[in-house]
Amino acid sequence: xxxxxxxxxxxxxxxxxxxxxxxxxxxxxxxxxxxxxxxxxxxxxxxxxxxxxxxxxxxxxxxxxxxxxxxxxxxxxxxxxxxxxxxxxxxxxxxxxxxxxxxxxxxxxxxxxxxxxxxxxxxxxxxxxxxxxxxxxxxxxxxxxxxxxxxxxxxxxxxxxxxxxxxxxxxxxxxxxxxxxxxxxxxxxxxxxxxxxxxxxxxxxxxxxxxxxxxxxxxxxxxxxxxxxxxxxxxxxxxxxxxxxxxxxxxxxxxxxxxxxxxxxxxxxxxxxxxxxxxxxxxxxxxxxxxxxxxxxxxxxxxxxxxxxxxxxxxxxxxxxxxxxxxxxxxxxxxxxxxxxxxxxxxxxxxxxxxxxxxxxxxxxxxxxxxxxx
Amino acid sequence: xxxxxxxxxxxxxxxxxxxxxxxxxxxxxxxxxxxxxxxxxxxxxxxxxxxxxxxxxxxxxxxxxxxxxxxxxxxxxxxxxxxxxxxxxxxxxxxxxxxxxxxxxxxxxxxxxxxxxxxxxxxxxxxxxxxxxxxxxxxxxxxxxxxxxxxxxxxxxxxxxxxxxxxxxxxxxxxxxxxxxxxxxxxxxxxxxxxxxxxxxxxxxxxxxxxxxxxxxxxxxxxxxxxxxxxxxxxxxxxxxxxxxxxxxxxxxxxxxxxxxxxxxxxxxxxxxxxxxxxxxxxxxxxxxxxxxxxxxxxxxxxxxxxxxxxxxxxxxxxxxxxxxxxxxxxxxxxxxxxxxxxxxxxxxxxxxxxxxxxxxxxxxxxxxxxxxx
DNA sequence: AGACTTTTTGCAAACGTTTGCAATGAATTT
DNA sequence: AAATTCATTGCAAACGTTTGCAAAAAGTCT
Numbered sequence: 181x182x183x184x185x186x187x188x189x190x191x192x193x194x195x196x197x198x199x200x201x202x203x204x205x206x207x208x209x210x211x212x213x214x215x216x217x218x219x220x221x222x223x224x225x226x227x228x229x230x231x232x233x234x235x236x237x238x239x240x241x242x243x244x245x246x247x248x249x250x251x252x253x254x255x256x257x258x259x260x261x262x263x264x265x266x267x268x269x270x271x272x273x274x275x276x277x278x279x280x281x282x283x284x285x286x287x288x289x290x291x292x293x294x295x296x297x298x299x300x301x302x303x304x305x306x307x308x309x310x311x312x313x314x315x316x317x318x319x320x321x322x323x324x325x326x327x328x329x330x331x332x333x334x335x336x337x338x339x340x341x342x343x344x345x346x347x348x349x350x351x352x353x354x355x356x357x358x359x360x361x362x363x364x365x366x367x368x369x370x371x372x373x374x375x376x377x378x379x380x381x382x383x384x385x386x387x388x389x390x391x392x393x394x395x396x397x398x399x400x401x402x403x404x405x406x407x408x409x410x411x412x413x414x415x416x417x418x419x420x421x422x423x424x425x426x427x428x429x430x431x432x433x434x435x436x437x438x439x440x441x442x443x444x445x446x447x448x449x450x451x452x453x454x455x456x457x458x459x460x461x462x463x464x465x466x467x468x469x470x471x472x473x474x475x476x477x478x479x480x481x482x483x484x485x486x487x488x489x490x491x492x493x494x495x496x497x498x499x500x501x502x503x504x505x506x507x508x509x510x511x512x513x514x515x516x517x518x519x520x521x522x523x524x525x526x527x528x529x530x531x532x533x534x535x536x537x538x539x540x541x542x543x544x545x546x547x548x549x550x551x552x553x554x
Numbered sequence: 555x556x557x558x559x560x561x562x563x564x565x566x567x568x569x570x571x572x573x574x575x576x577x578x579x580x581x582x583x584x585x586x587x588x589x590x591x592x593x594x595x596x597x598x599x600x601x602x603x604x605x606x607x608x609x610x611x612x613x614x615x616x617x618x619x620x621x622x623x624x625x626x627x628x629x630x631x632x633x634x635x636x637x638x639x640x641x642x643x644x645x646x647x648x649x650x651x652x653x654x655x656x657x658x659x660x661x662x663x664x665x666x667x668x669x670x671x672x673x674x675x676x677x678x679x680x681x682x683x684x685x686x687x688x689x690x691x692x693x694x695x696x697x698x699x700x701x702x703x704x705x706x707x708x709x710x711x712x713x714x715x716x717x718x719x720x721x722x723x724x725x726x727x728x729x730x731x732x733x734x735x736x737x738x739x740x741x742x743x744x745x746x747x748x749x750x751x752x753x754x755x756x757x758x759x760x761x762x763x764x765x766x767x768x769x770x771x772x773x774x775x776x777x778x779x780x781x782x783x784x785x786x787x788x789x790x791x792x793x794x795x796x797x798x799x800x801x802x803x804x805x806x807x808x809x810x811x812x813x814x815x816x817x818x819x820x821x822x823x824x825x826x827x828x829x830x831x832x833x834x835x836x837x838x839x840x841x842x843x844x845x846x847x848x849x850x851x852x853x854x855x856x857x858x859x860x861x862x863x864x865x866x867x868x869x870x871x872x873x874x875x876x877x878x879x880x881x882x883x884x885x886x887x888x889x890x891x892x893x894x895x896x897x898x899x900x901x902x903x904x905x906x907x908x909x910x911x912x913x914x915x916x917x918x919x920x921x922x923x924x925x926x927x928x
Numbered sequence: 929a930g931a932c933t934t935t936t937t938g939c940a941a942a943c944g945t946t947t948g949c950a951a952t953g954a955a956t957t958t
Numbered sequence: 959a960a961a962t963t964c965a966t967t968g969c970a971a972a973c974g975t976t977t978g979c980a981a982a983a984a985g986t987c988t
Contacts, residue, residue, distance in 0.1 A: 193683065195944060206968045211946060221966060236708075238684040242625065243944035245616040246973045256667075258655070274648040281632070281669045290686065293630075293667045295655045309567065310612040311974090312664070334610075417846045443847070450852030472791045473817070477851065478824030569974060580938045585976060595936055617974035620943045685944090 194237050203228050214239060245311065253290040254499055255313035256280055259298045259322060261416075270415055270443055272469040273319050276341065279492035280317065287496060301327045305336050315339070315499035321352075321385055332508070339498035341491065343385035344510035351498035351508045355486035356515040357386050361393025363517040364438045364466045364484055369401050371464050371525050373436035379424075379448065380440030381412040387440050390468070394438060409434060413444050420444050424451055435463060436523075442467035442474050442483055449481070449522065464523040479521035487514050568611050577602050588613060619685065627664040628873055629687035630654055633672045633694060635790075644789055644817055646843040647693050650715065653866035654691065661870060675701045679710050689713070689873035695726075695759055706882070713872035715865065717759035718884035725872035725882045729860035730889040731760050735767025737891040738812045738840045738858055743775050745838050745899050747810035753798075753822065754814030755786040761814050764842070768812060783808060787818050794818050798825055809837060810897075816841035816848050816857055823855070823896065838897040853895035861888050 196210045203210065205224065212220045213228035220228075231237075245251045258273065277293075284291045292313050296304060301324055307313045314337065318328065321342025331338055332350035339351040368376050378394050380387040395405050408431070413423045420443065428451055439445035445467030449459055459465050459479055467474060470485035494511045502508070570584045577584065579598065586594045587602035594602075605611075619625045630651065651667075658665045666687050670678060675698055681687045688711065692702065695716025705712055706724035713725040742750050752768050754761040769779050782805070787797045794817065802825055813819035819841030823833055833839050833853055841848060844859035868885045875883070 193685075197944085207945080208947080208968060208970095209966085212967090215946085219966070224966080236679060236683060238680040240620070240685045240944050242616045242619040242685050243973085244946075246614070246620055246975085247944080247946045249973065251616065253666075258652075260656075271645050271648065274645065274651075277648075277651075277667075278632075278669070281667050282634075285669055291667045292627075293651075293655050293665045295652070295659055305610060306612040309610060310615045311567070311617075312615045417850060421850055443850070446847065447850040450850055450854070453852035473820070473847075476791060476795055476817070476821040476824055478827035480824070571974085581975080582938060582940095582977080583936085586937095589976085593936070598936080614974050617943085618976075620945085621974080621976045623943065 193240075194235060196239065199228065199232055199235070199237055203231055211239075251290075251311055251314055252288060253292050253313045254284055254315050254317060254496070255292040255294055255304065255307045256317045256319060257294045257296050257301075257304050258319050259301055259324065260295050261298050261322070270441060270469075271471050271473070272441065272443075275471070275488055276319060276491060279488045280319075280495060283489075283492040283496045289496070298322065298324065302331070305331060305334065308336050315503045317341075317495050317499050323383060325385065332502075337499055337502035339495050339502055341495060343389050344512055345385055348510060349508055351502050351510075353491055353494040353498055353511045354386065354513065355484075355491075356512050357389035358393040358396070360468065360484040360486075360515045360517075361390035361438070362397045363393070363515070364390075364468070364482075365394045365397035366401070367482070367517055367519065367523060368436040368438060368464055368466060369397065369403070371436070371460075371523055373464055374403060375406070375409060375434045376436040376438055377409045377411065377431075377434040378438050378440075379411050379413040379444055381414055382410070383412070390440055413439070415441055415443070417443060417447070421447050421451070424448050428452070428455060437463060437465045439465065439467050442469045442471045442481060445481055445483070445522070446473070446477060449477075449479075460522050460524045466517075466523055470518050474518075475520065479524075482520045482523040483518050485516050485518050490514070567614075568609060570613065573602065573606055573609070573611055577605055585613075625664075625685055625688055626662060627666050627687045628658055628689050628691060628870070629666040629668055629678065629681045630691045630693060631668045631670050631675070631678050633675055633692070633696060633698065634669050635672050635696070644815060644843075645845050645847070646815065646817075649845070649862055650693060650865060653862045654693075654869060657863075657866040657870045663870070672696065672698065676705070679705060679708065682710050689877045691715070691869050691873050697757060699759065706876075711873055711876035713869050713876055715869060717763050718886055719759055722884060723882055725876050725884075727865055727868040727872055727885045728760065728887065729858075729865075730886050731763035732767040732770070734842065734858040734860075734889045734891075735764035735812070736771045737767070737889070738764075738842070738856075739768045739771035740775070741856070741891055741893065741897060742810040742812060742838055742840060743771065743777070745810070745834075745897055747838050748777060749780070749783060749808045750810040750812055751783045751785065751805075751808040752812050752814075753785050753787040753818055755788055756784070757786070764814055787813070789815055789817070791817060791821070795821050795825070798822050802826070802829060811837060811839045813839065813841050816843045816845045816855060819855055819857070819896070820847070820851060823851070823853075834896050834898045840891075840897055844892050848892075849894065853898075856894045856897040857892050859890050859892050864888070 196207045200207045200210045209220055209224065210228055213225040214232060256277065281291050292307070294304065294307065304316055307316060316336065316338045318338055318340045321328065321340050325345060328338060328340055328350050339353060342352055342354050343357055344352045344354050365376060378391055380390060382388045382391050398405050411423065411427050413420050424447055437445070437448055439448055445465050449465055452459055452463055457463050465481065467481050467483040470483040474481040474483045490513055494513065498509065498511065570581045574581045574584045583594055583598065584602055587599040588606060632647065655665050666681070668678065668681065678690055681690060690710065690712045692712055692714040695702065695714050699719060702712060702714055702724050713727060716726055716728050717731055718726045718728050739750060752765055754764060756762045756765050772779050785797065785801045787794050798821055811819070811822055813822055819839050823839055826833055826837055831837050839855065841855050841857040844857040848855040848857045864887055868887065872883065872885065
């Protein structure tokens with residue numbers, strides 16, 4: 181009896197060569213057929229494609245990348261502060277994450293999500309060097325401008341959500357923070373408030389810009405900028421609450437709050453309520469980010485909106501542009517104020533939520549700008 | 555003059571062979587040194603490792619995977635309903651996502667995030683077949699039990715966050731939904747409420763189980779289960795709001811709400827407030843998921859907590875077990891009720907938030923159970 | 929000093945694709 | 959009918975690692 185080699189080895193997965201054998205062609209042809217090349221006869225291609233589909237075959241991506249010399253993956257990194265090891269707390273970033281996932285998949289890229297400790301942000305370079313990702317989107321600039329600059333200088337393709345800092349050597353996408361701050365403050369002034377408190381940590385570039393807007397609005401209206409009316413409330417939930425409690429214990433001399441995130445605004449809202457202060461009658465409150473929740477809570481929250489979907493698109497554009505070695509552009513997205521109950525004019529008879537002002541522009545290199553698109 | 559070949563080709567990236575040349579050894583040695591193999595002399599290894607580090611070298615992952623025949627990536631899929639194309643709305647899933655990212659990276663896996671349309675969930679098989687990921691974590695079972703069963707049957711390693719359904723052939727990790735429903739309802743009964751409304755879409759397995767707990771609690775207390783006190787409120791924000799508005803327009807005959815998500819609870823809260831009903835005095839409200847926001851809003855929200863970090867760990871365990879071909883286990887995590895202001899007893903003098911009851915167990919294969927760990 | 933171990937290294941063959949080039953055969957032209 | 963095109967296919971060499979095996983170097987024992 182002849183030695184019989186088992187046809188079906190314990191070979192785990194199906195590969196092109198299997199398809200090739202079944203279709204009676206070579207691997208080259210299979211490869212070309214599946215890639216949709218017109219170098220292969222229509223009938224043959226159809227046969228191969230059908231066969232592959234019916235067998236649920238999908239070519240090994242690692243091998244493809246290796247051969248092609250590039251991957252189709254973009255890494256999205258969420259820096260985590262080592263102070264609070266909490267998972268990303270702010271829903272805003274999360275929503276952005278969701279939009280990014282959609283934007284990337286719809287363009288045929290895979291999304292690699294990475295949480296990295298803020299003092300190891302440099303490590304993300306490895307993602308690119310190792311060919312795991314072709315570029316990196318950083319969600320939140322925080323205090324890492326310097327590190328990001330270093331990465332970009334070393335040729336790592338990065339795009340960052342954050343404040344558009346003038347001399348930046350990396351791609352940035354963000355809202356118009358200064359305008360946002362200004363709109364919010366002007367609105368509160370229009371509501372007749374004069375002692376408007378600014379809640380946010382101005383060490384963060386985005387917050388610093390919002391504060392400038394706040395200050396500009398006050399000055400233009402002829403009011404003083406009272407340093408006592410500024411509190412460096414952090415973004416993270418628990419810490420924010422603690423900070424606010426402490427604040428309200430010591431200060432009560434305000435008639436409006438401008439919070440740099442909706443989360444802060446809502447928390448403040450709750451605390452004010454607990455202390456018997458009514459929103460908006462006693463204190464008007466404006467938040468930032470316009471979370472979907474902002475329109476669901478009571479009272480509904482006036483907030484500054486940044487267009488998330490456009491942001492995600494712009495970030496993807498930016499990281500791809502960065503990869504092609506283009507000069508970094510700073511994309512500033514449309515930024516609008518959405519008025520709701522938490523800043524209702526006391527006298528006014530039923531103001532409907534409305535959009536007050538807009539802004540959409542791009543600084544330095546209009547290339548990737550989708551700001552105005554909506 | 556001899557032909558001079560340029561030493562430095564436009565060869566983009568550094569690879570092992572470059573390190574090898576610089577260190578005066580072969581690629582094999584570099585490979586082994588970087589892998590920490592003890593087959594290489596300590597001094598040599600140190601030299602190579604240092605060199606690699608200083609050059610920021612990182613081995614090509616595609617090639618590694620190809621050679622090793624496996625990737626170190628786990629795909630996390632977020633099904634998106636094609637009804638509302640919204641990005642993931644519920645913060646609960648997002649938080650879970652964050653925890654998953656941490657759990658995976660801390661164990662050395664990469665996380666591939668994929669949003670997939672709910673009628674193409676089958677496609678995720680391609681992620682595994684193509685070697686892009688070694689397994690899949692599905693966040694949210696929704697109505698896809700059948701599809702998931704099919705995937706598992708075809709040998710795709712999956713682990714699902716959702717309800718632990720008895721005959722399931724795939725790994726599941728979830729809270730004790732029945733107990734959660736029961737705890738919430740018993741608590742509301744203890745608050746003296748009798749017309750407790752259940753808000754949630756019982757077509758979803760998790761919600762169905764919570765409803766069973768609700769029903770059991772009512773029956774054990776000797777109350778009737780009134781079909782008029784059940785409303786299929788969806789999870790997504792806008793739709794939930796619409797549904798609730800419609801509901802409150804037609805029904806007012808309740809003194810408590812048990813909502814299947816905190817988002818629903820908060821929205822309901824806002825609407826009740828707008829209609830002049832006070833929480834908890836007129837209506838007690840209990841939510842589900844214990845979002846961090848639950849303790850920040852006013853009134854703070856009583857809610858059923860599921861341990862997120864443990865959930866993420868269990869999901870990773872599960873998908874790895876699935877990959878090893880182990881028999882599917884159903885992990886049920888500790889589920890507790892966190893009492894807060896929204897269900898404060900009217901008479902009671904300052905009830906502190908407290909945990910009322912616990913549950914942690916595992917059905918069928920205690921292998922991956924980390925339920926009790928915290 | 930020779931015959932052993934033991935440690936340290938390098939060679940070369942995979943891993944599963946893609947793609948330049950050459951080969952085949954059919955269709956067209958002369 | 960030979961010569962020329964053209965459409966379709968296959969061969970074989972990459973892509974950058976890992977790893978079994980054998981070779982070389984360095985100790986250890988008689």
